[in-house]
Amino acid sequence: MLSDSGDRHCASCRRVSRRRFLEFGAPLLGLGMADLLRLQTGAAESSRISPSKSLIVFWTHGGMSQQDTYDMKPDAPPEYRGPYQPIATSTPGVFISERFPQQARVMHHLNVVRSVYHGNGIHAPSAHWMQTGYFGPTLARNAPQKPSFGSVISRALGAQSPEMPPYVTIPKSEAFGYQGAVYLGKTYNPFEVGSDPNADDFRVPNLTLPDGLSLDNVQDRRDLLKTFDTLRRDIDASGGLSGLSDFKAQALEMVTGDRVRNAFDLSTEDPQLRDRYGRHLYGQGALLARRLVEAGTTCVTVNTGYWDHHDDLHPNLEEHLPPLDTAIATLIEDLEVRGMLNNVLIYCAGEFGRTPLINGHAGRDHWPNCFSVLLAGGGLKGGQLIGESEPRGGDVLSRPTTPHDLLATIYHTLGIPLNLHYPDSTGRPVSIVDAGKPITELL
């Protein structure tokens, strides 16, 4: 792709070394030539191989209560078990919260890992850990230190379709900034949708022209730019210049072309299906995620509001659980109907779980010693329960599972080798996940 853009420096190389790619750090050029594929072939002019699987994440920022959702403890004393009763699911012997009736219907597609732990009870470090695979920031010094899994996926796989951004966050990235690329380079930051897909006048700010600017104007600008943007690309051997040119072309195509705008246009969906997903951020976010993945985005993260329910757990969950339930269940069914379920991995997690014992404010506090996450689709088995928590849910009873194991499972499922390294800002090669193993029971 470097050679495609007229970069004589690289065109004249027989091959471009791996180190060169890693050092360059910005070679996406928007055209689906992701690192991994180049690394595998070791050639700049390799044929384009599209990543075959995508990922949709429901990030429950703040920490969702495992006892009230995927890991019910009906036999625990009342101060532990919480307000809900378990219900049976489509998988015999598996019970989940009565507020998840729709997921119960598709439980045979879902897997729950009930034995996740990492031991840190503070939001920032935990969120960093769960989303990057590394411990690091503290509450006070919370700058991100490692790239998020979405950015790693973006860099390793790129988008499946050249016009689409490879990594999108809905409605925007989580507040800590741990969904970004850090030293991988800004190229691999998520494209933030920037507005609520459930809003009546939902529009993507970045794809929406400011007042006073029409599509025709942009078309004129685009034509003029072609005339004036003639600085030779070969004067910059680093590729930054041709990279920016390619991104300008991509941005103009996104704004003026149909494909990307259509992918973001929920109004073309059948209203009945939109209703089934649910008229809320969760539902419309999930629907938008499906449309983006269909159009060629590789990783979409739906950030689902704040789950930090220290007080009044019950009314808060009443607000959050039904929409999450509808969104996930409908997404599963929709993907299945479309024959996409095996190609789209679904992951629902937050930074930690919540205390087994309900506190004095009728809430639950932070609990990192044992909590649950959901994994489905992507060719994984379904209906599996991985690991167990002890009877009151406070500790892992069997098959302890770390954030590393979860990331390893995600990367493995998407076809990203676990020994992939990227250099940090000092040039030290840093593993995308430095420990952990895929959860083989799901594969």
Place this chain on the structure above:
Amino acid sequence: MVQSIAECSTTSWPKCPLRIVTTWCCVALSAMSLSVSLTADDGQTTSQPSLDDSSVYFGRDVVPVLTKLGCNSGGCHGKATGQNGFKLSLLGYGVPEDYESIAIEARGRRLFPADPPRSLLLQKATGEIPHGGGQRVQVGSDDYQVLLDWIVSGSPAPQRDDPTVERVTVSPQQRVLETSDSEQLLVTAHFSDGTSREVTRQAIYESNEPDVADVDQLGLLKTNHRGGLVAVMVRYGDKFDVFHGTVPFGSESSASPPALADLEKELGNHPIDRHLLAAWKRLGIEPSPPADEATFLRRVTLDVCGRLPRPKELQAYLDDSEPDKRARLIDRLLEEPGYASYFALKWADILQNRGQGYSTSKQRPGTALFSAWIRDAIAANVPYDRFAAEILTATGSQEINPPTIWYRTVRTEQEYVESVSQAFLGVRLQCAQCHHHPSEQLSQDDYYGLAAVFARVGRKGGFADAEVPTNEVIFLKPHGETIQPRTGEVMNPRPLGGPDFPVNRYTDPRRAFVDWMTSPENPYFARTMANRMWAHFFGRGIIHPIDDARSTNPPSNPELLDALTQEFVASGYDVKHLIRICANSYAYSLRSIPTESNVDDVQCFARFYPRRLKAEVLLDAVSDALGVPTKFPGIGGEFPTDTRAIDLPDEAVASHFLDVFGRPARTSACECERADAPALGQALELVSSHLIQEKLASPSGFVAELSSNGKTHEENVHAAFVRFFARPPKPDELAVAIEFVESQPELVTAYQSLLWSLLATNEFMFTH
């Protein structure tokens, strides 16, 4: 080329396979026991004693094999967490620990003395037993044999008096190579017992410029199709050596000799430029011709003051016919406030003067204070040694003495070491926190010795706010210890490489450190600044990256860097003097358009390397070009109108434009944190942002002026080109622009589209 060569004789190793690698060199590849004598083209003969001691030592022989096979790499068993319960020290720096892991841990199950080939260690490595890392070695290979011999001989533990690797030498040391050529490197390890051995096959190789020449793991170096300089690191055990290769660009004749001969007359005696010329001659590379005056004016105004040249300045500069106009221009720019602002921005990044990153904004007044202090120091041209000293030895209240603000961001052992070493010494010590630096003679003792310099920094008072106090008082404590974690020893403050500073409880070790650092003989301090400033003007350091000086990452032009460094020291660390040297150099005047011979040059400054304007400079350029200042939100209101982005006191002033174009978060002393990588978000910011459209639509901006000034379109297009690009439009550009404007029903929209399309060009967004 080496003409004559090596005699190889196998003395006690019957199976020693000899391989003729090229016509001139023969290398004994297994080489457990042989003697080699080499005659290089300088006529010197090196004889190496044969290795009589056939015993296999764990540290000397076994660990290097594990390193070569990749067993102890960071992706495998060398990880901090090990791999599948088997952990080795990263790259083999912990010999006793590795012995423990292999021979003792897991009840010794990894070795099987009764039947050595069935040892788990071997069977895993050969893949006979399923191994996550796959097959690493073949049964019967030399590497296999080393491991086997060690087990057969009873897997002796490493002893204190075992021979160790004292040094490693590569032969040849340097060579001029042609493109598409190859060179077999020969590596010898010299041991503490006086013996030496050829370890070509067990050594590890890494080229710093694989595009110029890549090296395989048998030490065969192959040049590619382009010229350049290459350094190959050769490592065996924990020692390394460096091969320096020069690959001229094409044949001698391709760099037209008359051109270089003419330059010789002009530059041959110039204290700086002659070193550039020498490199071009050495590499057979012809520099691009000098850029035109307008291009130079734009370039230097952007690089010194971070702004576009004004049309009037351009005219005055073009009209000036004095021979020293360039030097006078640079002098004038250095006296502008913009110079201090722009370089203060650079230093605020390096010194991590951060307003954000904590839970509140209560730190931000301090950030502004420190920013202003830095800007004042730069405006006053405070000598660089004093500038650094005032920061590093700062004491007192953060409300009164602004450089103490540096201690607000830099608080931990790790932050002291890494910030100081990257910012002022130009080296990356991070690796040495946990292990020997794999490609430099820097150890954990260096790391913790430097940490000990700051061990007595005390803090008191301050308003405690979410773990991070503001307005502390920095003082020197009477005590303070740094422990080297591997040895458990208390480290005394010491410079890199030692010895300990002679300090007592009444003296400030920071002062001793600063005295060491700023002494004229210090190999790091002045050189790092000289390289940093060169990189500012050339887009690339002579050492690249600028904070990664290592013997394995040598300068592309050592004589040039030495000359700059000496000039800088001799001037009394006068930063403006250093900048004058860089900006007045011949290389800085060159065009960016490559010639046939220098199109592949990325190291020798044979042409100007373009780069995108930094985020703040680009935003200011957009504001200036469109004639509408940008408004920045402050605390409790906006910054005054006409505040420039390069003058913003901290990185936390909200601006999506600055963020997408790479403004750093100031979390590292590495200038690399300021990313100039292209990104989709940048392009979208151009295409659909409100910021630019508002400026285009402003009733007081340049568009409004053009669409209402009653001038001809030709005059207006001309004015726009001069304003944006510091050049008049070319005839075809003029024709397209006029035709477009005339075709549009509305003049305002027409000029909006026109100016946007100029703004979005690479020509606008890059210095070139």
